[in-house]
Amino acid sequence: MNATTTPLFRKVEKGQVLITVRGFYSQADLYNRGEELFACLKQGFVRLLSGDSTTAKGIRWKAIEGINYVEEFNGPKLVLGRPPKQLKVAGGTNAQI
Template sequence: MGKTVAIPNSDMFTEIEGAKALISARGVYMQTGLYRRDDKLFVAYGRGFARLLLNNNTTVSNVRWEAIEGVSIAEHYNGPSIAEKPSLKVA
């Protein structure tokens, strides 16, 4: 698994190893790590995290996510999540 991010008084976000995201804020593009909390995806932004939402939006009004690499995602009405690997059925 990944490592937990060290934020004062917080150990609630886990970095997804090998995954990264491209975000843009006011015309400036930045590469950042991708994190998870339960089934929700987040990007590091400033001194905290922004949750990824549907249609490339985030919980920060002027920040959009442009691309995600290193992990398969599934789109849902409440934002992307890590795509579940299909289970093998044994006959």
């Protein structure tokens, strides 16, 4: 899949997400569709949900960096128009940078 040419998802500039797949960690590019956030993997996109879970079984997200986002009941949401200032760190706490 060539994620850079898909019209349904937009790459979030400077956005990265830390993903764990069955205990193995990797860094993935962050994409959005509206305010919803997605990680781009080899197989396609997985939506980031609340509680560090995703729409794919066995894949969890641990941190989002480089963007401003808010956590809502149905997952993290992209906040448009503001500079990055919030990071989610393991354990569910947020830190200011």
